[in-house]
C-alpha cells in the first residue's frame with residue numbers, strides 16, 4: 001500500500017519538501033499531498049516590492065499547480081484547522097486527510113508581544129494580502145491628504161511609520177521612500193510634508209548584519225532617502241492616532257508592524273512542545289516532533305544549532321530543514337537510519353529601495369552593485385528550482401519590464417515596451433537574406449570545391465580573389481584606405497572604409513580587432529588554421545554555408561530566434577574582422593540585435609516552442625521523466 005505523506009503549507013519549506021520527495025522517491029510507493037490555504041505560492045522575500053509598488057502583485061505569486069504539474073504531487077487548496085496526531089488525521093471545515101507521515105510547514109505570523117493596540121492599529125507585512133493592503137492604504141493616504149484642508153490631519157495622513165528595523169522593516173521603508181517621490185508628484189504634495197520614520201528598540205538597524213553594513217544602510221536611509229531612524233526606542237502601544245513609545249508618540253496615518261515573528265497562528269493550538277517565546281515547535285536533530293511520524297520544518301520548526309538556539313527563520317533554514325525532513329521520511333520508509341539535519345547559512349541580502357543593497361556572503365560584505373545582482377541571482381536560482389524557465393521569465397518580466405519605480409534615465413527607456421509583431425517583417429527579411437546567401441553559395445559550388453581562399457582574398461592571384469567574392473561580403477581592398485570617423489567613433493577601434501577598386505565600386509568596412517602592431521591574429525588564423533589545407537578549408541566553408549541556411553530558416557520560421565540572431569551577429573562579426581562587410585550590409589548586424597528581443601514570439605514558432613521546451617524541461621527536472629507530449633503543452637506561460 002502507498003505510504004501517505006501529507007505536507008501542510010506550500011511556502012518555501014513545503015514546496016522544497018514536496019519536490020524532494022517527488023524527485024527522490026524512485027520506486028517507493030508514495031502518495032504525496034501538499035495542502036495550502038491558497039492555491040499559490042508567495043515569494044515572501046519580495047513582499048516589500050509589492051507593498052512599495054515597485055512590481056505588480058503577480059510578480060510574487062506563483063500558481064501551485066504550475067509548480068507541480070508533471071509531478072506526482074497532489075496539490076489541494078484547503079485550510080487545515082484540526083490536528084489529531086494520535087489517529088494520524090488532520091481536517092479542515094470540509095475534509096479529513098489521513099497520513100502515515102506529516103510535515104508541518106505552516107510558517108510564521110507577526111508577533112505583537114502582547115503590546116496593547118498593535119494588532120488592531122498596525123498593518124503587518126507577512127502575506128500576499130498584507131502587501132496589497134499596505135500598498136492600497138498608502139495610495140489612499142496620499143489621495144486623502146491631497147484633498148485635506150486641516151493641516152494636522154494632513155500631517156498625520158502623510159506620516160508613515162515602520163516599526164522594526166530588521167530585514168523586513170528596512171526593506172519596507174526603503175521601498176516606500178522611493179515610491180513616495182512619485183506619489184508626491186502624482187498627488188501634488190511637497191516631499192517635505194511627508195514624514196517617513198523607522199523605529200527600533202535596538203541601538204542599530206539590521207542588527208543581524210555586521211556593524212559596517214548596518215551603518216551603510218543607516219546612512220543611506222537618512223541621507224539619501226530622508227528617513228528618520230529612531231533607535232533605542234521601546235514601542236509601548238498603538239492606537240487610532242498612531243504609535244506610542246517610551247517617552248513619546250508619533251501621530252501617523254500608517255504604522256507597519258515588522259518587529260517580530262512567532263510560529264504561525266494556525267499552529268497556536270497544536271499540542272506540541274515549543275522552544276521559546278516565539279512558540280516555534282520543538283524538534284529533534286532529524287526535524288521530528290515528539291511524534292516520530294510528524295516532522296516540522298521552516299519558520300514553524302525550531303531546529304536548533306550548536307548554540308542551542310533555533311536557526312533564524314529565513315529561507316535557507318526553510319529549504320534545508322524541509323529537504324532534510326523529506327530525506328528522513330524516505331529513510332524511514334526504506335528502513336534506514338535518520339540523518340541529522342543541519343542548516344548552513346550562506347548569505348544575506350537586504351535591499352533598501354531599488355538602487356541600494358547590503359549583503360554578506362560567506363561572511364564577506366559585497367559592494368552595493370554586486371549585492372543587487374546577487375539578490376536577483378538568488379531569486380532566479382530559487383525560481384529555476386521550482387518553476388524552471390517559466391518562473392524566471394515571469395520574474396524578470398515583472399522586475400525589469402513591469403517595474404513601476406523607474407528613476408534612472410536608462411531604466412525608463414529600456415522598460416518601454418512594444419509588441420513583438422513590429423519585428424516580424426524585419427525578422428523574415430533578415431532570415432530571407434541569410435537563406436538567399438546560403439543558397440547562392442551552394443549554387444556557386446561551395447559544397448563541392450574550395451572557394452574560401454578566394455572569398456577571403458587570400459588566393460594566389462588577385463583576379464580570382466575578386467571574382468570569387470560573394471555578393472555582399474568580400475575582402476578589403478587596401479588600395480584606397482580612407483579612415484572613417486563614423487566607424488572609428490562608433491567602434492572605438494581602427495577601422496577602414498575602403499573603395500573596393502579592384503572588385504567593384506562598392507564600399508567595404510573592415511575592423512581589425514585582433515591586430516597587434518604588424519601582426520594580425522585574424523590573418524594568421526585564417527592562413528594557418530582555416531586555410532591550412534583544402535580539407536580544413538572545405539570543412540569551414542561548408543560550415544559557413546550550413547550556418548547561413550540554418551540562420552535563414554530559424555529567422556524565417558521564428559524558431560529559436562534568439563539563438564539564430566546570435567549566430568547571425570557571430571557570422572557578421574566574423575566577416576567584418578576577416579573579409580570586411582559591404583556598408584550596405586551593416587544593417588544586418590543591427591537587425592540581428594533587434595530580432596534577439598523576442599521577434600519569434602509573434603507569428604513565429606517560438607510562440608509554441610518555448611512553452612513546449614519549458615514543459616519538457618520541467619517534466620524531466622521535477623519527475624526525472626522525459627516526455628514530449630503534454631496536454632495544453634503549447635499554451636503560453638500563465
Ligand SMILES: Cc1cc2nc3c(=O)[nH]c(=O)nc-3n(C[C@H](O)[C@H](O)[C@H](O)COP(=O)(O)OP(=O)(O)OC[C@H]3O[C@@H](n4cnc5c(N)ncnc54)[C@H](O)[C@@H]3O)c2cc1C
Pocket residue numbers: 008009010011012013014035036037038041042044045046047048078079080081105106107108125126127167168264266297298299300313314315316318349350
Ligand atoms: C517581508 C519579508 C521579507 C523577508 N525577506 C527575507 C530575506 O530577504 N531572506 C530570507 O532568507 N528570508 C526572508 N524572509 C523570511 C522568509 O520569507 C521565511 O523564512 C520563509 O518564508 C519561511 O518559509 P516557510 O515555508 O516556513 O513559511 P511560509 O513561506 O510562510 O509558508 C507557509 C505556508 O503555509 C500556509 N499555511 C499556513 N497555515 C496553514 C493552514 N492552517 N492550512 C493550510 N496552509 C497553511 C501559508 O498559506 C503559506 O503558504 C522574509 C519574510 C518577509 C515576510
